[in-house]
Amino acid sequence: MKYLLAIFDLDGTLADSFPFFLSAQHRLADKYGFARIAADEVEAARRKPVSQLIRESGLPVWKLARVAADFRTMMRDADGIAPFPGVPDMLAALQQAGIVLALVTSNSRENARRVLGERDFSRFTHVDCGMSILGKRPRLRRLVRAAGVSPRQAIYIGDQDSDGDAARGEGLAFGAVGWGYAAPEILRAGGPDHEFATVADIGITLLGES
Numbered sequence: 001m002k003y004l005l006a007i008f009d010l011d012g013t014l015a016d017s018f019p020f021f022l023s024a025q026h027r028l029a030d031k032y033g034f035a036r037i038a039a040d041e042v043e044a045a046r047r048k049p050v051s052q053l054i055r056e057s058g059l060p061v062w063k064l065a066r067v068a069a070d071f072r073t074m075m076r077d078a079d080g081i082a083p084f085p086g087v088p089d090m091l092a093a094l095q096q097a098g099i100v101l102a103l104v105t106s107n108s109r110e111n112a113r114r115v116l117g118e119r120d121f122s123r124f125t126h127v128d129c130g131m132s133i134l135g136k137r138p139r140l141r142r143l144v145r146a147a148g149v150s151p152r153q154a155i156y157i158g159d160q161d162s163d164g165d166a167a168r169g170e171g172l173a174f175g176a177v178g179w180g181y182a183a184p185e186i187l188r189a190g191g192p193d194h195e196f197a198t199v200a201d202i203g204i205t206l207l208g209e210s
Contacts, residue, residue: 003173003206005147006094007140008124009158010105012180015115017081021181024074028067034059046183050133050162064132072108072130081115084179086199088120093203095123102126102143104156106133136166144170155193157202164190175202 011017022037029036034057037045045053059067075081095101101124105112109129113121121127126146128139144154151171156163159180164187167174175194176187188195196202 003099003153003155004149005100005102005144005154006206007102007104007126007143007154007156007172009156009160009163010103010107010112010115012159012182013157013177014083014087015081015112016084017075017115018181020075020078020081021071024071024078027074028070029057031070032059032063032067034063043183046181047186049186050160050182064134068106068132072111075107075111076114083116083120084199088117090199090203091120091123094206097207099206100125100147100149102128102147104128104131104136104139104143106131106136133160134162136163137169140166140170140172144172155206157196159187161186161190164192175205177202 008014011021022042026036048056054061054064091101103112103124103126105128107129109127112127112129126143128143131139140156144151147154152173155173155175156167157175157177158164158167159177160182164174164176168190173193174190175196176184176190176192177196178184184195194205196205
């Protein structure tokens with residue numbers, strides 16, 4: 001297999017949390033004084049880089065940590081957030097094939113465990129949670145070192161252009177999923193190494209690499 005380590009993002013990649021995100025975004029926007037994403041702006045927002053969305057919202061960078069912390073707290077008490085169909089089978093197949101699984105997310109460990117369930121959460125040998133959405137590069141670097149593989153033997157799978165930037169910055173392959181927060185076009189513009197149209201495509205691609 002080409003990839004010995006598969007690192008996953010959580011929200012929008014493994015967890016179907018976008019509807020909750022939109023609801024939480026409105027509440028957080030009102031609390032911290034930045035712009036809401038209106039219903040008729042959602043699709044346009046999905047086609048913009050994360051950095052542009054933050055800038056246009058009027059949210060100061062120094063408030064990001066507070067907003068993220070509140071989001072994690074709100075999600076802790078939310079119902080109905082679950083893995084995308086096929087995620088448990090895909091993770092099981094990769095683990096059974098000997099690929100080391102890791103999770104890097106700006107969400108909390110508690111939320112990741114609750115959404116994925118104990119069985120699937122336990123499949124991840126390495127878990128790093130709670131960083132800034134724009135601060136994943138050092139976490140990816142640390143995970144690759146902890147796994148004892150070279151960057152070229154690792155892939156980061158995510159749903160945001162910032163995920164792709166972080167992966168490329170550390171010399172990792174990037175796998176862009178087509179069902180997450182960002183539209184496929186914005187991810188494609190960054191030149192991902194792989195594009196996944198369905199969850200099953202992840203297993204087919206990674207297990208087929210030789």
